[in-house]
Amino acid sequence: MKQTLCSITSNVEVMPGIHLMWIEAPDIAAAAQPGQFITVRCGDFTLRRPFSIHQSSPLTGEDPGKGEIAILFKVTGKGTLWLSQRKAGQKIDILGPLGKGFAIAPKSKNLLLVAGGIGLAPLIFLMQQALSQHQITLIHGASTAAQLHYNNCKLAAIGYQRVQFIPVTEDGSTGQKGKATDVLPDFLDWADQIYACGPVGMYKAMTQMSLGANRSKLKLRKCQVSLEVRMGCGFGACYGCTINTKKGLRHVCRDGPVFELDDIIWQEVRI
Numbered sequence: 001m002k003q004t005l006c007s008i009t010s011n012v013e014v015m016p017g018i019h020l021m022w023i024e025a026p027d028i029a030a031a032a033q034p035g036q037f038i039t040v041r042c043g044d045f046t047l048r049r050p051f052s053i054h055q056s057s058p059l060t061g062e063d064p065g066k067g068e069i070a071i072l073f074k075v076t077g078k079g080t081l082w083l084s085q086r087k088a089g090q091k092i093d094i095l096g097p098l099g100k101g102f103a104i105a106p107k108s109k110n111l112l113l114v115a116g117g118i119g120l121a122p123l124i125f126l127m128q129q130a131l132s133q134h135q136i137t138l139i140h141g142a143s144t145a146a147q148l149h150y151n152n153c154k155l156a157a158i159g160y161q162r163v164q165f166i167p168v169t170e171d172g173s174t175g176q177k178g179k180a181t182d183v184l185p186d187f188l189d190w191a192d193q194i195y196a197c198g199p200v201g202m203y204k205a206m207t208q209m210s211l212g213a214n215r216s217k218l219k220l221r222k223c224q225v226s227l228e229v230r231m232g233c234g235f236g237a238c239y240g241c242t243i244n245t246k247k248g249l250r251h252v253c254r255d256g257p258v259f260e261l262d263d264i265i266w267q268e269v270r271i
């Protein structure tokens, strides 16, 4: 974990109210694992704001990058509004990589990624790292077509043409009409592991599914989910993000943000 003042390489509003920001952060890019996050000091706010690492482009590796990380964020309040107004070349104070990310079991081949809205952010990094060794299906649910950050063409343009992309919109403007969890059962037999990031309502729907009659749906019990609860310090020094799990009290920032779906006591989780 490192706190650094980093240059913003670019900050683009990729959809209404949603920004993709690339940040020059070679140390974080080199160390980051999918599912981990950074915190950003947003203006004068005391509490730093957490954001999943959306993509990483480390300087070393088979395909050396630029030593940058990206975050994909939605403007929801004053902190994210401040961040959305930063320009390329300006510096921001970031801390990371933080938390424990997603884990892929050695025998797993088929990975099912389920994104609800801006929950897409950490799953793209997972996809980026896993693609060379795994088959990937990405279900992305959004309210309408304009809220889907990716489509097959965009994924192909950035080198992810092997990913099976399943768009789902609540208004049916593209892909299947409904929610990401409506199409999820179609892939349960195929998936060796499931990774999800989205609103708590989506996780509760998935929990209900895992208790259903269809035994193959029990696979959902092996599902890893990323929790975006409100946080204080972001590294386990305060108790701001403590949740109750079947294994006892856990800090989302230090023990998570990735947990097993089945370990969480959902009725007690507050965002």
Ligand SMILES: Cc1cc2nc3c(=O)[nH]c(=O)nc-3n(C[C@H](O)[C@H](O)[C@H](O)COP(=O)(O)OP(=O)(O)OC[C@H]3O[C@@H](n4cnc5c(N)ncnc54)[C@H](O)[C@@H]3O)c2cc1C
Residues within 6 Å of the ligand: 037, 049, 050, 051, 052, 053, 071, 072, 073, 074, 075, 076, 077, 078, 079, 080, 081, 118, 121, 122, 227, 228, 229, 230, 231, 257, 271
């Ligand atoms: C581990 C983690 C990873 C995250 N990754 C991303 C990401 O990749 N992209 C992204 O857009 N957001 C992400 N979030 C949520 C993001 O941190 C909040 O949206 C942000 O802190 C809001 O700051 P604000 O000052 O703009 O809003 P505030 O003024 O603090 O709040 C405005 C509104 O946002 C809601 N809000 C605040 N914090 C959260 C939160 N943690 N989760 C959900 N709603 C919240 C509030 O309830 C309120 O309605 C993540 C959160 C966590 C804990």
